[in-house]
Amino acid sequence: MVLVSRKEHFNAAHKLYNPAWSKEKNEQVFGPCANENWHGHNFELIVTVKGKPDPDTGFVIDLKKLSLLIRTEITDQLDHKNLNLDVPFMTGKLASCENLIIEIWKILEPRIAAISRYGRLHQLRLYETPRNFVDYFGEGQTS
Amino acid sequence: MVLVSRKEHFNAAHKLYNPAWSKEKNEQVFGPCANENWHGHNFELIVTVKGKPDPDTGFVIDLKKLSLLIRTEITDQLDHKNLNLDVPFMTGKLASCENLIIEIWKILEPRIAAISRYGRLHQLRLYETPRNFVDYFGEGQTS
Amino acid sequence: MVLVSRKEHFNAAHKLYNPAWSKEKNEQVFGPCANENWHGHNFELIVTVKGKPDPDTGFVIDLKKLSLLIRTEITDQLDHKNLNLDVPFMTGKLASCENLIIEIWKILEPRIAAISRYGRLHQLRLYETPRNFVDYFGEGQTS
Amino acid sequence: MVLVSRKEHFNAAHKLYNPAWSKEKNEQVFGPCANENWHGHNFELIVTVKGKPDPDTGFVIDLKKLSLLIRTEITDQLDHKNLNLDVPFMTGKLASCENLIIEIWKILEPRIAAISRYGRLHQLRLYETPRNFVDYFGEGQTS
């Protein structure tokens, strides 16, 4: 089994805000991340697929197809967008990296299985900044 | 003459939008950067000071003081902010990197002269993304 | 379960030296790293916390609190210090990255549990240079 | 158990080409990677060794010895070479990163065991570009 990874990026705005709370409580909990006028980041997304290399191609998955899938399904939906307002799959969810990476997994996991004979989604990593990032291995999975 | 540089960062939202134009013209010219719901970036700012090293300290400028100055005067005003709505020195200006770097120069140039016996502001570099950046050497100066 | 990571840094001096050995044996084993006048590095420390996102905040752990904890407990003790001479928790230990990362774990593991309802320390990574680094998952744990 | 990693690099040419297929099928499957005149990359290889630190040295493995081993056995064989034509251990194999990382494992795994009392090869990571990379944990192992 080999792991194959592809990194893509998107630039987006968001705020951290729980609508069940007062403005004061949001500012107390989320600090400057709760700024009602938004802030933003250059996000980097790494998608890792695990499987046996296909003997005919030497590939676990064709990275051109994986890149195209990530762009079509994920980064085209997120790039130059507002994560709280513009993204259907984030509607009604707190726009944290933890919640975002779980939603990205739900979209990519079946689609990668559909385009790859040998590979299955194994890990996602999402950088919000070079110093803050999250990883997800799917429900019930551990690293 | 030695050049001494310090890199700081801030995360902000903005949109590119000329209020004298229709929404359609803005979208035509600025594309996804005109999204009315904003997008954002992890900006990196490099401030370069030029001068002779002080014989007593070996410093052109004390980088701890320069870092504090950049944070107080610039990045505290920009970090987790909306460049179009929250930043007094950008009011009424298009929130492009070109315009932003010129305004940062106007603020830093006299304040660096005030804290440094030997150094003068020489260059600013502002990264919007790792692939897009601008440089400024002050009015009338060339690289 | 989601993994959340924060990167911090510190600049320190050290030497690799076993006081039970002669100077010649130290130089033979550790080479230039045994220089009695010290050398140093820009270290980078990545702290990874694992847990379920809190439904109220979308956070496994508040990264502002995690960053403050790492700075107070770890990097303030190490930054601009000599790892062999100035750091109480390294006294009597060889100043290798392997030993340092184990001691950092012992300090952070209970303190992260104390400030986070959902998250537990999962992994540490310590870069000595961009080309040399170590990882630790705690005693008895494997990646 | 601590993981210790060393990063090395090599610059090489290759093409992706299955000699059992026509030129047209190769171009259809591999796209520009099938260019018969070759293309190339700056590859980065990270070798991770897992074990207990030696109490006398604080080391899982001596990184100077590991670096020398990687250079002698791997990167000297690959640097400024053509992966399809010049590398004995890749003869008859598709020059994909997946196949390359498996062959590197076969060479390094016994040699690391031979030079290290405490450490065993745990993971290889091979970057073809900053955006495309593969990982391998050995046959039968998972991350």
Next chain:
Amino acid sequence: MVLVSRKEHFNAAHKLYNPAWSKEKNEQVFGPCANENWHGHNFELIVTVKGKPDPDTGFVIDLKKLSLLIRTEITDQLDHKNLNLDVPFMTGKLASCENLIIEIWKILEPRIAAISRYGRLHQLRLYETPRNFVDYFGEGQTS
């Protein structure tokens, strides 16, 4: 005057070889770079345009247009290509970075002037590896 820069990349094969010399002399002068079976790199190209920001857009040059121009005229001609065999504008020239950057300048300089009212090509930087790079400011210009 503000400088605006855009970074693009391409992956290519080449060799350093002077056909007026014997194979032995080529190997003596160029070492492993003369390998007749080629080697390759992930090249990074930074294009810097200098000018006044357009008051209507805040732009010296539209970076989307500049990116498209660099891709169409330069990186589409070089990516996944052999610099010695596949690139018309390098025919008959030694495939060094110095020669390549001068040819890229000749192509981009008039085309940037044609698409930009305010900006003129000011500087090119070409990274062959993260440790080796060249800069060019045009004939007769100095930094």
Next chain:
Amino acid sequence: MVLVSRKEHFNAAHKLYNPAWSKEKNEQVFGPCANENWHGHNFELIVTVKGKPDPDTGFVIDLKKLSLLIRTEITDQLDHKNLNLDVPFMTGKLASCENLIIEIWKILEPRIAAISRYGRLHQLRLYETPRNFVDYFGEGQTS
């Protein structure tokens, strides 16, 4: 005229300390950088040579020879050393980056002229950390 650059690195200890001052004044001026037990950094040095490409090689300067020269004359003298105690050319000088880059220039400038028919030393850049760096263009020269 083309500029050709090579990046090398060294890991060293130092402290900022003016022996003409009291310990208290050193701590007041230099803060934690004055720690008498030293601290250290992973330094990166970029050496830029300017000249016309040699028509026979396409080179301004042979980067293998430049790399060997930098290692022999500079980084072998600085790597795993104490800049205050172990480096003859820094004796009696404050171990600031400004002073260090000027001394490196004095050593490299004539030696580069001696090995290169076409190239002359144009610029040095020295990174103390990824956020702090200095540049030098030689006495009387400006960027």
